[in-house]
Amino acid sequence: MKLKSYLKLFKISNIDFSKEIGISSVSLSRYISGERLPEKKILNKIFKLTNGSVDANDFFLSSSPSRDLSEIHKKEIKKMVLNIRGGKLKDLAKAITLVESSLKLHNAQADFLLSKLKQNKNSLRVGITGVPGVGKSTFIETFGMSLIDLGFKVAVLAIDPSSKRTGGSILGDKTRMMKLSVNKNAFIRPSPSQGNLGGVAKKTSESIRCLEEAGFNIIFIETMGVGQAETTVYDMVDIFLVLLLPSGGDELQGIKKGIIEMADVIIINKADGNLKNTAEITMLEYKNAQNMISNIREDISPEVFLCSSTESIGITKIWNFIKKFEKIRRDSGSFYKTRIQQQTKAIWRNILLQSQDYIENNLKYNDSVKKIIKDVEKNNFDVNNASKIIFDFILKRNT
């Protein structure tokens, strides 16, 4: 990291630090501003004193443009934040675009934007998962409308699978949230997953913060019940709903057992028409299958509900349980504790993703790396040493 940031982070004054190295504070300022470059001996001292946080690269390589935003951009973003607070949907939409974008500039703008947002403790973040077609969007439509009637502002982030082969996608969730999508107290944003479920999910938690800033107090995240996106989403919501079809066996439903274990609420949807009886049987099965059901939350156990999203049956019961869940956990403080833990997890997740991104988009194209791999292929080099050398690239990476 830059020396300037280090000193700021640990609240060390320039004078104190210059004394410790044994140089004048004027020289130190020159090093910091980049006017002069420190010599080898001084570099070593700084490296040791900062526990390796500040190394030679931090002086010799100029920082990436993405980290520094121009004043004009900052001003734009500040205005955007004000507009978001003022309820301008256009700015909210643009903010989410910045968050989701793959451009470095946009990421920098998003970073700056996120730094301007407040922490919102009053919102409720609801994760919803289930196999394609189980009725997630329809459930959100019905449930969301009833929440709006109660005076809430409801936002929905729907993560759609992108087609891997072409990269394009069709985002049709809104056609199943017909009333919600035209309601002025609702905001729905379907996002393509770009083939990288984890990646979008990371962005999702940042999008949630934008939505909260705009005053949306109940936020739904819809994901498909397959793949690893669910665990990621689980780690960014306050309550996790799993929708199931009226029928036996999870294998049949293509949903992983692990996902059921995460559920705070299990909803057997489509409990209407000739599926009603099957739905009741399914409910009993889940109620009895205690081993399936999680005990992750220390203060409240999951419950199973019957629901018909199309006929609006079971909605009130589900809402009552969610309210109870929220109250108990807020009162005990576990609600906030979980959010704090989630933040820590988010940090590590982001780091993992950034490394992954660096590997996929930079490292794999690095000529030296390519050469090393060629050598391994030709048996001129062993896997262990090769990996170590390549890993050094990550350690040295500064941008």
Next chain:
Amino acid sequence: MDRKNIYKGWEEQASKELRDKNLKDHFWETPEGIKVKPLYTEDDLQKINHEIGLPGLPPYTRGPRATMYTNRPWTIRQYAGFSTAEESNKFYKEGLKNGVMGLSVAFDLATHRGYDSDHPRVVADVGNAGVAIDSIEDMNLLFDGIPLDQMSVSMTMNGAVIPVLASFIASGEEQGCPREKLTGTIQNDILKEFMVRNTFIFPPKPSMRIVADIIEYTSKKMPKFNSISISGYHMQEAGANQVQELAYTLADGKEYIKSALERGLNIDEFAPRLSFFWSIGMNFFMEIAKMRAARYMWSKIVKEFKPKNDRSLALRTHCQTSGVSLMEQDAYNNIVRTTIEAMAAVMGGTQSLHTNSFDEALALPTKFSARIARNTQLIISEETGICNVIDPMAGSYYVESLTSSIVEESQKLISEIDEVGGMVKAIEMGIPKMRIEESSAKRQARVDSNEETIVGVNKYKPTEKQEINILSIDNVEVRKRQVSRLQKLKNSRDNKIVESFIEKIKNAASSDENLLEICIEASKNRCTVGEMTSAMESVFGRHNLSTKTISGVYKNTVKNDGKIDIIDNELNKFVNKKGRRPRMLVVKMGQDGHDRGAKLIATAFSDLGFDVDIGPLFQTPEEAAKQAIENDAHVIGVSTLAAGHKTLVPLLMESLKNNEASYIKVICGGVIPPDDHPFLYDLGVSKVFGPGTNIQEAAIEIINLL
């Protein structure tokens, strides 16, 4: 010499003529997946699995009547309707003077969807794509001077079928024609509305009950009236191949029979009054075979319900030449296409026929184009001698073989529907719609990569522009007139009585009373179409489809001739510059239910690498703008085919502006007459794409635009 050796001899001879080419390469796999050989022989007749029989006798493969056209040619029945009842009435009378033998009413989309002309959701729809009918008063004007006891009237009405049929019956009685003397057909085929035509109003269950109400009522009170026209037409127009059209239509028919039987009706009470409706496209022999296969299969299907009367087994049909086969480019070619299609319908043994006008892809027909369309039929009927022989195609090696193949292939599709529990269930699951959209995407991919020729569009393109006069409707004026007539009606009627009828309709809707019966009385008492519909809506609710989409079909079918690489390249550049893929919201605004183009654009563009949002049907411009803003689309792609563009696009632009979102670009596609392009460009529309657009070329243009 035995037959086998003769055939061998032919093969040798043919191979010689083909020189270095292989005879095997001359087999043709049709879009239905049927393998057509270059030559059919007597042998093929031995292999057929359907009965040919005789005309007028079961299984009716050769026609429902023993004499067919030798006694009386098919009925020339031109589908028409536009703007006000007075204007349409004039048009009908003109047609009747010039050879038209039966009327066929086209209603506007407001009426189709059960809205009166003064409803805010239909500002762009009144009078545009058919005639506006708000009440019995309009019906009276529509049939003014046309004696309903002598004229058979067909009405394409499905969603608002109860109030419209009720107003028609009531109007007949005010004219002095008792209901039992009325002849004609009501389309009343709601299943295909959920599948492809999109003018449904209520959810499937109450909608099916309405169908049964009508079958029941007409079978008892209107013996000469066809209670339903089970339609494959719209499926083919939406993209279905002939086998799909046939199979799904027969499956629909089965479902209607079941629901009428559940009503307690006897099969012979209503089966003879079920009629059918096919689209006739350019695959000449396939269409003829389809019509024959249909008659054969229907007789088998009905037989399972054990009718006593043979007439219950006979399939009677109306046909219309295919609208989608007609093009905006080089439009006079359409006259030739329609002629060929009309010939196929006649060879297939249709009972009545509509021939399209050559300006089909531009607007509703003018007097001039309508005349040519009519004359096409008159010429076939009166100049060719075709009518003098019954079912001339019977026994043709090729046609009979093809008929057999169609029977076989469509049986497979029908079984698939049966397996999931019938058509209502299949529609809920979206099976037929998905299959039809697949066929539509495949067809577009073949045309886009020049594997299928359309003269004047992807081959032999004209070098000069042709000017064609088209019909333009002043929708604002029509709406004003309708609204003032409605106002007058509401001021002059007894509103107390009206209210009491509204209550009665609600009660009937929540019980099992026959809705048609009550609505006839309500119409006589000047309840409007919109009022009767909303009374039922208060009980049934208003339905909208959740839009499902397919993916991958376009990309898998299209041949990469370099354009795909260009698109990939342009997309990469775009992503590097903008940080995400181009995002397009495809919208359908107003009551226009033509969604084939919109669905196609959505699936093809996402296959090509766009992020595509797709809006629900029937959006208002404000709703579309909200969705585009929230999703942060780069561009809104408006697909508009029912002449609403001149009202809806300005409203959309305004809505974007009001939300400070004019950075979102707007493009339009669909049926937009060239004369309207300047109007749209002046508004700020970035690009207009007409019928026949090559999707890959459009994609490149759009990326560059952004």
